[in-house]
Each structure stands twice: as structure tokens, then as C-alpha cells.
Amino acid sequence: MKKQTSLFLALVVASALAITGCSKSETTDSATSASCAKADLATVASGKLTIATGEPAYYPWILDDKPETGTGFEGAVAYAVAKQLGFSNDEVTWVRTTFDGAVTPGEKNFDFNLQQFSITPDRQKVVDFSSPYYTAPQAIVSYEGSKIAGKTSIADLKNAKLGAAVGTTSLDAIENQIGIKPQVFNDNAAGVSALKNGQIDGLVVDLPTAFYLSGVEIDKGIIVGQLPSTGSGDQFGLLLSKDSKLTACVTAAVDAITADGTLAAITEKWLATETGAAVLKP
Secondary structure, three states, X not given: OHHHHOOOOOHHXXXXXXXXXXXXXXXXXXXXXXXXXXXXXXXOOOOOEEEEEOOOOOOOOOHHHOHHHOOOHHHHHHHHHHHHOOOOHHHXXXXXXXXXXXXXXXXXXXXXXXXXXXXXXXXXOOEEEOOOOEEOOEEEEEEOOOOOOOOOEHHHHOOOOEEEEOOOHHHHHHHHHHOOOOEEEOOHHHHHHHHHOOOOOEEEEEHHHHHHHHHHHOOOEEEEEEOOOOOOOOEEOOEEEOOOOOHHHHHHHHHHHHHOOHHHHHHHHHHHHOOOOOEXXX
């Protein structure tokens, strides 16, 4: 698992921009005024749902760079959305795109794309997004053998030395969720250096960044745990072409798997249990 985590490159970190969610009520209302029956969906290929991801696609979003297996967080989400739209697994076709190519204007060779696209106002000018399927929580990065390795609750961290980069929501999380005074660094790089030098016990960052730092930047790095979600954070949406006729129906599908608990179960499996990034207890 550690080896797979090391493949989780900085692409995800670079994609974590300031975000704003698309309006759930507007898109859901649109879906109710148009048919979302499979036969009425204007997909790229008739009778098929074409889904795109990156080349390559990394753990834990896609397992072993094989999205067709449905393993990994985004692989599982893709097939759950497909099922809601009425498509069986063998009616799903996968294509690959670059991250930058997907967020540029123009026609697309896919019905929707998922590779950790943050929903941002600038991107919404040229592409559509579904409602969010993931909101990145905060997580604590440390190393094997540290003072906080193996801790399972927020109460266990009351005497820990934790740091975060200036101006981040991670600082707020340390103060408001853990209830201690953080050490403040100019950026995550400075925080990593302090962690390596033993000046702090752990560094608080968003979870995608935690995967990268623990797998690549920090020797014997670990994710101590995720902080309980507060509902705020970097949000990922399924990306569609601008003014796609599928946007409302894809959004309705995301909302459905959110409402029935499917999305929560997928998140727990692939971004907590399988990665060893369990949610810390209060």
C-alpha cells in the first residue's frame, strides 16, 4: 500500500484551488424538467456511457491504473453514477485525457470526466460540473515512530505539537477542531522540514496533499488520521462539456448516491479503510 501511495503525484496537490460549489437546487430542478431515462440521454456513443480519467490514473483514485475494474475511489464513484443513469458495467467505455486538456474549452470525447477536478469559478466558465462527489477534509501527516503515530482520537492529540501553513483552513482546523495552538509556517514545504527535524509532531494539510506528502516527501511517512469533515473544503465535481445536455442528469445521479449512502460507503472504503487514513474519533 505504501508503494502505491508513493505514486500519488503532485497533480492532485496542484489541482486544489479555491472552489465554489455549483447550485444543487438549480441542477436538480433542471433534471426534473428533462428526461433522465437512459434512452433519452444524449451520450457520445449511443447506448454507451463514455467516462474519462487521467493517463495514468493514480491510487487511491484508481487502483493499478485500471478504471474498468471499478476499484479505487473514483472508479467506484464512476460506476455508481453509471448505474444511477441506467448503464450496466459492460455499457461503460473508458477514455484517457490530460488534466489540462479536459478543463479547456471545446468538444469532448467523453460524457463526463473525473480526475480530482476542483470546482472553481474560472473553470465553470468553460466546462460544466456536477454537484460535488468529494469534499477534501483535513488530515494529519507524521512518520512512523513519532509521538502521535497510532493515535486514534482528537483527545489523544491535545498535547501534540501540530503545524500548518499560514493562511490555510488547516490552521483553523488545529485551533477549532483539535483545540490547541498551532505552529505556523510560510508554506507546506517549511512545515515538512520542521516535521523531519522533529520540531513538530505532525503537519495538518488537506487529505489529497496528505497522501502525497506521506508517500513521497516524508521518509516512513504516515497519515495519523483524518479530522471529522465540517462540510467545507476543496470540492471535486464530475466534469462535462460546457452546457452539456447530460449535466442535470449526472448531477441528479451524484445527488442520488449521496442521499442513499452509496457515496459515503465508497468514501469510507477507498479514502479511509484502504488507505489507512481513518477518521479520528472526537
